[in-house]
Amino acid sequence: MTISNQKLNEEKVFKDPVHSYIHVNDSVIWDLVATSEFQRLRRIRQLGTTYFTFHGAEHSRFNHSLGVYEIVRRIIDDVFKDKPFLNEEERLLCLCAALLHDLGHGPFSHSFEKVFHYDHEEFTQAIIVGDTEVNCVLKNVSNDFPKKVAEVIAKTYKNKLVISLISSQIDADRMDYLLRDAYYTGVSYGNFDMERILRVIRPHEDQVVFKSSGMHAVEDYIMSRYQMYWQIYFHPVTRSSEVILTKILHRAKRLHHEKYSFKTRPIHFYSIFEDKLTLQDYVKLDESIIFFYFQAWQEEEDAILxxxxxxxxxxxxxxxxxxxxxxxxxxxxxxxxxxxxAGIDPTYYLVVDSSSDLPYDFYRPGEEEERLPIHLLMPNGELRELSRQSEIVDAISGKRRTDHKLYFPQDMIENLPPERLAKQKIKELLYIS
Known part of the structure; x- marks a missing residue:
């Protein structure tokens, strides 16, 4: 099959609450959506445990991935249509990488990665180049096309402009999740003028830049991201649920290694606990499976689990x-x-949790995580780094904010016998009245 004839006979659309409609004209995109690996993303929430705090946050990685694809499609097919900078294969490369960028996320992905030391981007690449339905679809473009898509995800692809559309300090991924997460959590913090940003985005050598006339829309985006992190993503109630989630996984792993006899054996976890997780095992995991075990493990003999x-x-x-x-x-x-x-195991019930974010940074060569800055295109054709033009962005540029909280089970402390001397001391140290 050649690239030129990979068009659908009729345009397909997905109705979307954020972008109104998501348009699909390329058969490779339509076929990728139908793969089992991509359909799995329906069963993984975009915001993990945030639904404990904002009850509407039940949306999935599936609809976020479609949203990122749609933003990239609009940029390439609509905004850049009179400014050709990609051949047809690289156009498809952008679209496929946008659609598949979150393919390797696991259940409650960030907590899961933290406990078991996995990287969702590595699994995304493994799914793309491995023995999968996704790989078969991508090979319909060309035999080396899966490798190129994986290189975009790994940020090693030769054309850095392609990478910057999907992974930079202002990219399609961030634009979609800010708008989508704001919509589903019911807050206004994440709203910004994406339409204006798309009107002023321009391809420039190996990066996307923004016309200086659109600087205020970019400022709005930066501040929206800043607010969303501290009001939504790092909300202390959500962090509390993540603390408990990680402690469950740690406890189950420890019990497994101690040869504890589970009433409900963690079959799906065996390869994880033994550090022998295969790609085939990984793509079978979703949040419904995790919840099955958590529901069943309430009846375990181990009191902590x-x-x-x-x-x-x-x-x-x-x-x-x-x-x-x-x-x-x-x-x-x-x-x-x-x-x-007091008989309360501090390993599981006294936890310091830290949240940290760097809302925007200028270029620092040699840093472990180099962040390419956002550039403004001036009327004379000169490029200027955003924080050098914007006082608002300059005020937060390069400034990492960190927050620490100490989590504990107040009900367990209150239920201690009153004669326990430790009870009153604990309450005094934790300011429990």
Whole structure:
């Protein structure tokens, strides 16, 4: 099959609450959506445990991936249509990479990765080049096309302009998830004028740039991202549910290695616990499977695993207080000893959680994570880095904000017998009235 005849006989559309319609004219895109690996994304939430805090946040990686594809399609087919800079294969490359960029996300992906030390981008690449339905579809373009798509995901593809559309400080991925997450959480923080941004985006050598006349729309985008991180993504109640989730996974793994006899054996976890996870095992995992075990493990003999699963399933979350690691480590050590004295395992029930974000950064060559800056295209054709033109962006540029909180089960502390000396001391240290 040649690239030129990979058009559908009739345009297909998906009705979408964010972009109104998502348009598909290329058969390779339509075929990719139908693969089992892409359909799996319907069963993985975009925002993990955020639905515990914002009940509308039930949307999936599936509809986000379609949204990213649609933004890239609009940029290439509509905005850049009179500015040809890609051949037909690279046009398809952009569209496929946009659609598949989140293909390797696992259930509750960021918590899952944190516990088991996996990288969803590595799994995305493995699915694309492995023995999968996605790989078969991509090979219909050309034998080396899957490899090129994987290179875009890995940010190693030779044409950096292609990469910048999908992965940069202002890209289709971020634009879609800010608008989509704001919509489904019911907040206004993530809203920005994407239409204006698309009107001023331009291809320039190995990157996309933005006409200086659209600087205020770009500023709005940067501030929307900043607000979404601190009001939504790092919300302390959501972080509490993630703390419990990670502790469940840690506990189950430990019990497995201790040869604990599970009533409901963690069959789907065996290869993970033994660090022998295969691609075939991985693509079978989704959040419905994880929830099955959490529901079943409420009946386990192990009190900690049972309690944590009950808390997660029924949203009985940990409380929290502000915590300053530089000033309060002695307090944490004292609390740790008091928890042990009270018979509460601090490994699972006294947790320091940290959130950190860098909303925008100028270029710092040699850094572990080099961030290419956003450039404005001036009327005279000169490029200027955004923070050099915008006082608003300059005020937050390069400034990493970090927040620390200490999580604990207040109900478990309250239920301690009143004669326990540790109870009152714990409450005093945690400011529980």
């Amino acid at each position: 049972s309690d944590l699963c009950r808390r997660f399933t029924n949203r009985n979350l940990f409380k929290y207080v502000e915590f300053d690691p530089s000033m309060q480590m002695m307090k944490l050590m004292e609390l740790t000893n008091l928890f042990k004295e």
